[in-house]
Amino acid sequence: METAVFRLEGVTKRYGDLVALDNATLSAGENEYISFLGPSGSGKTTLLRVIAGFEQPEQGRVYFQGRDITNTPAHERGIGFVFQNFALFPHLTVIQNIGFGLTHGKHGLSAAEIDRRSREMIDLVGLSGMEDRGVDQISGGQRQRVALARTLTMQPKLVLLDEPLGALDANLRGRMRNELRAIRERLGVTFVHVTGSENEALAMGDRVVVLDRGRIIQSGTSDQIYDTPASPDVAHFLNRFNMFDGTLSGNQFSGVFGTAPVSRASRADRDVYAIRYDRMRVLPVSATPDGPAVKATFIAAEYLGSSIMNFFEASDGHVIEMEHHLSLGAPDSYEPRQDYLLTWNPEQAIVFGREAA
Amino acid sequence: MSDTLTIEKRQNATTRLLLAPGIIWMCLFLVAPILMIVYVSFWTQTTFTISPEPTLASWKQFFGSATYTGSLWTTIRIWLIVLTTTFLVGYPTALFVGLLIKSKTLSTILLVICVIPFWTSFLIRVLAWRPMLGKEGAVNIVLMKLGIIREPIEVLLFTELSVIIGMTQIYCVFMVGPIAFMLARIDRNIIEAARDLGAGFGRIFWKIIFPLSLPGVVVGSIFVSVMVLGEFATSGALSGRKVNLLGNIIVTQVGSLKWAMASVVGVILTVVIGIVIAGFLRIVDLKREL
Numbered sequence: 294m295e296t297a298v299f300r301l302e303g304v305t306k307r308y309g310d311l312v313a314l315d316n317a318t319l320s321a322g323e324n325e326y327i328s329f330l331g332p333s334g335s336g337k338t339t340l341l342r343v344i345a346g347f348e349q350p351e352q353g354r355v356y357f358q359g360r361d362i363t364n365t366p367a368h369e370r371g372i373g374f375v376f377q378n379f380a381l382f383p384h385l386t387v388i389q390n391i392g393f394g395l396t397h398g399k400h401g402l403s404a405a406e407i408d409r410r411s412r413e414m415i416d417l418v419g420l421s422g423m424e425d426r427g428v429d430q431i432s433g434g435q436r437q438r439v440a441l442a443r444t445l446t447m448q449p450k451l452v453l454l455d456e457p458l459g460a461l462d463a464n465l466r467g468r469m470r471n472e473l474r475a476i477r478e479r480l481g482v483t484f485v486h487v488t489g490s491e492n493e494a495l496a497m498g499d500r501v502v503v504l505d506r507g508r509i510i511q512s513g514t515s516d517q518i519y520d521t522p523a524s525p526d527v528a529h530f531l532n533r534f535n536m537f538d539g540t541l542s543g544n545q546f547s548g549v550f551g552t553a554p555v556s557r558a559s560r561a562d563r564d565v566y567a568i569r570y571d572r573m574r575v576l577p578v579s580a581t582p583d584g585p586a587v588k589a590t591f592i593a594a595e596y597l598g599s600s601i602m603n604f605f606e607a608s609d610g611h612v613i614e615m616e617h618h619l620s621l622g623a624p625d626s627y628e629p630r631q632d633y634l635l636t637w638n639p640e641q642a643i644v645f646g647r648e649a650a
Numbered sequence: 651m652s653d654t655l656t657i658e659k660r661q662n663a664t665t666r667l668l669l670a671p672g673i674i675w676m677c678l679f680l681v682a683p684i685l686m687i688v689y690v691s692f693w694t695q696t697t698f699t700i701s702p703e704p705t706l707a708s709w710k711q712f713f714g715s716a717t718y719t720g721s722l723w724t725t726i727r728i729w730l731i732v733l734t735t736t737f738l739v740g741y742p743t744a745l746f747v748g749l750l751i752k753s754k755t756l757s758t759i760l761l762v763i764c765v766i767p768f769w770t771s772f773l774i775r776v777l778a779w780r781p782m783l784g785k786e787g788a789v790n791i792v793l794m795k796l797g798i799i800r801e802p803i804e805v806l807l808f809t810e811l812s813v814i815i816g817m818t819q820i821y822c823v824f825m826v827g828p829i830a831f832m833l834a835r836i837d838r839n840i841i842e843a844a845r846d847l848g849a850g851f852g853r854i855f856w857k858i859i860f861p862l863s864l865p866g867v868v869v870g871s872i873f874v875s876v877m878v879l880g881e882f883a884t885s886g887a888l889s890g891r892k893v894n895l896l897g898n899i900i901v902t903q904v905g906s907l908k909w910a911m912a913s914v915v916g917v918i919l920t921v922v923i924g925i926v927i928a929g930f931l932r933i934v935d936l937k938r939e940l
Contacts, residue, residue, distance in 0.1 A: 347842055367846050374846045380839035384861045393857075394847035447847060 297356070298323050298451050298483045299344060299372075304353035306339055306507075313339040314350065315507040321483055321500075323450075326474065328498030329487045332530060336507040337487045341453050344485070345374045358450060373444035373452040377459055379436045381428040381443070388424040390439050391415060394447045414442040417476065434465045441473070445480065452477075454486045458493060470497055491531050495519060503527050525565040525645050534567040534643070535613050541646030549607060553585040553639040561645035570602070570616035572641045575625065576634040586636040589613050591627040603627065605635060684920065691913035700909050708910040712918070721894045722918065728813065728885070728895065729878045729926075735818040736874050737867070740825030744866070747826065748833030749859065761830060764823045772820075776887045779816045783807040783888075808890030816884045821877055825870035832866030833859070865934045875926050879919065896922075 300320040306313045313336045321327050329337040342348040344355060346367030355363045362370050381390050392411035395402055402410075415421055418438040423431060428439060437457060444452055457473070458466045474497065477484045488494050494501050495515040503511040503518065511523035522528040529536060539548025541564045546555050548566055576582060589605035592612075601624045603615040613635055617624045627633060694703045712718045743764075751757045767775055782788045783806040790802040805811055836859065844854045882897030896919045903912035 345846065367842070368848045368850075372846075374843070376839045376843055378837070378839060380837060380843040382840060382844070382858060393844070393849070396857075397848055397850070397853060443843075443847065 297321060298325075298358060300356040301340075301344070302354045302356070304340070304343055304350045304355065306336075306343060306348060306350045312507045314343065317353070317507075317509050319502060319509060319512065321451075321485065323483060324481050325483045326477055326497060326499045327483070327485045328494035328501045329485065329504060330491060330494035330498075330501055330530070331489065331504035333489055334506075335504040337489075337504045338455055339507075340504065341374075341455055341485065341487050344451075345372055345453050346370050347374075371447070371449055373447055373449035375440050375444050375452065375454040375457050377455045377457070379440040379460070381436060381439055383428060386425050386427055387420060387431065387439055388412070388415065390428060391442045391446055393443060410446055414446050417445070417479070418442045419472075433461050434469060437461060437469060438472075441476065445476075445482075449482060451483045451485065454484060456487055456489065458488070458490075466493075473497070491533075495531075503530065505530070521559075522567075522643065523559065524561050525563060525567070528565070528567045528643065528645075533569055535570065535573065537566040537568075537611075538564065539566055540564050541644060541648050543648075546642075546644055546646075549609060549611070550585040550587045553642065555642070555644045556640060558644040558646045558649035560647070560649045562647065563645070564647060565645040567643045567645070568637050568641065570614045571600070571618060572637050573613070573615035574636050575603070575615060575627065576636055578632045578634055580634055582634055582636040584636050584639050586634045587613065588632055589635055590632055591629055593629070594624075594627070605633065687913045687916045687920075690909055691917050693910045693913075695908060695910035698907070700907075708914045711911065712914050717894070718899065718915075721896055721899055722922075724893060725879060725895045725897075725919075726922070728810070728817070728881075728893070729875060731814055732817045732821065732878045733871060733874055735814060736822045736825040737871070739818060740822050740870065741829060741867070743822075744826045744829035744833055744863075745859075748830035749836065757830070757834065761827070764826055767819075768823075772883065773887070775820060776816055776884050779812065779819075779888055780807065783812050783815065807888065808892065810889065810893050812888040813885045813893050816888045817878055817881065820884065821874045824873035824877065825867075828869035828873070829863055829866035832863045836862050865936055868930050868934050868936065872927055872930050875930070876923055879923050879926065 297320040301317055304314055304317045315336075317336075317340060329340060331337040339348060343350050344357075346362070346365065350363065353363075354361055357370060357372065367374075382393065385393065388408075388411050391414055392407050395407045395410060412424070415424060418441055420435060420438050420442070423435065428436060431439070437460075441452075441454075441457075454473075458469055461469060470493065473484070473486075486494075486497055488497075495518070498515060501511075501513065501515055501518050502509055503523075505526050511518060511527050518527065519531065519533070522531060522534075525536065528534045537548040537550065539546055541555065541558060544555050545552050546558075546564070546566050547553075550566075553566070576586070578588065587607055589607045592604045592606050594604070595602040599620070600616050600618045603617065605613045605615065607613055615635065690700075691708060692704045692706070693708075694701050694705045695708060747757050747760045747764075751760065780787070784790070785802045785804055785807065787807065789806060790799075793799045794802065806815075840858060841854060844858050849857070880897055881895055882901050885893045885895050885898055886901075896915050900912050900915050900919070903909075903915065
């Protein structure tokens with residue numbers, strides 16, 4: 294069992310009437326990459342700021358390396374924070390930004406030592422040759438690295454990253470994802486990464502913590518979250534499932550697609566039937582399906598590189614998505630405004646219900 | 651090739667046409683008058699007339715008289731003191747209005763309050779200091795009633811001190827405005843980042859906040875300098891004629907129709923102001939910062 298680097302116990306934070314964090318309890322081990330995933334306003338950034346010490350919680354305690362730091366000011370916590378917009382010091386050069394944290398008297402470092410450590414960190418994040426540039430003379434990706442290096446020079450045990458890839462373009466985001474992971478593994482510190490993108494969270498996190506309206510609604514490894522979302526909200530937020538409302542009774546779920554057998558269901562506050570986009574199959578409208586099926590009109594297809602996303606519209610206006618992985622063969626082409634039957638294997642569905650045990 | 655050349659030529663022509671009104675305006679109302687003043691400073695002045703025969707007489711008279719050179723040093727001394735006092739009073743005010751107050755509405759309201767004295771005329775603002783600082787003025791009355799002093803303080807009015815107090819009050823807001831503007835533009839995350847990196851308040855101020863507000867300090871200093879160096883009314887009204895600035899000399903010389911001498915002082919004042927502005931502009935690259 295790993296020792297917890299930080300632990301939250303029943304942390305609650307309000308802004309006026311708004312409950313930004315509701316009784317959040319969580320612990321994180323050493324040498325872990327944790328993603329906080331949630332829609333905007335879900336409290337994920339607030340949670341990060343509470344851990345960093347920029348916000349005081351109304352209730353609950355925050356522990357870091359076994360110590361209660363709830364009332365410790367931010368700069369005495371030894372926790373690194375990488376800001377969403379990087380928050381670099383605009384009047385300093387790259388190396389001055391990176392060395393800033395080392396230049397306070399209490400470290401007692403000589404100028405040569407500060408310079409050596411800063412250069413070491415510049416090498417680590419791959420910015421060699423940029424030392425004396427101003428931070429407005431480098432690209433977005435390079436600024437991201439400066440922000441990270443500036444935090445890492447302080448040798449924190451825990452680094453908090455607030456939507457670190459949000460300000461970068463898609464291509465750079467992919468590259469920085471790998472870089473961040475590699476840098477973390479080399480240093481062996483725990484990273485907590487806040488993001489609103491389910492792809493980023495699932496790709497980056499050893500562990501993903503899903504937040505919604507100030508509550509932690511699920512915490513687990515990426516495949517746990519992906520394969521067994523804990524609630525309809527999690528499934529919805531993963532943006533990977535067609536969700537149907539209906540009624541669960543006994544081993545049957547009835548909805549717009551007729552009645553389907555249910556082998557296993559999770560307890561939730563409403564009855565929802567979820568089936569992953571890539572589990573859907575398309576049949577001609579005249580076919581006789583051997584499982585549940587919905588009649589829907591083909592609208593459009595989107596080419597995603599490794600797969601194609603097909604959009605259908607059911608008679609009630611509900612959009613149903615079907616993902617076809619190109620590795621499985623050439624895609625069928627569908628006629629716009631034509632009706633098709635969408636079906637799936639009911640074994641692969643994820644069912645939520647009030648009745649479920 | 652020839653196409654691009656004609657396009658460039660046409661662009662040049664358009665640029666010149668667009669710049670013309672500004673250039674003509676500046677030539678007519680700035681360059682020409684300055685050249686005229688320089689020219690007149692070499693004219694020959696007799697008691698009642700002035701004639702354009704070139705002479706160095708007025709220049710010699712200026713640099714040969716202790717009164718005139720003394721007023722040059724007084725001007726520079728008062729300028730340096732007022733610059734310091736407006737900065738010392740203005741910077742903390744700007745820090746409070748621009749940075750410490752989180753609400754934008756409140757900081758706008760406070761800035762407007764700073765400007766309210768400007769709703770009254772300049773002379774009234776200056777003269778209002780007389781009943782404040784006088785021997786039987788408000789300050790002395792309050793201090794005596796409180797028992798802090800027994801005899802009224804006489805150096806408060808009609809001294810260099812009263813000129814400095816008056817000018818500081820009048821010009822302070824020109825220091826506060828630009829500094830508060832620069833401070834308000836600082837991203838709060840930068841300050842949090844510095845705090846997260848272990849910097850205490852002093853280091854955050856000297857290494858982050860002050861350097862980032864420096865362009866505001868420079869602009870404010872230029873405003874204050876230009877106005878203080880050209881001052882004559884405050885010193886006239888509050889010094890009891892004891893403090894003679896270059897501006898006061900110009901006023902008296904023009905009043906007695908001594909155009910040549912007034913021009914000499916005008917040229918000297920213009921040169922001093924030019925040096926001061928050039929000096930301030932060397933501190934920061936305003937084009938880059940604003």
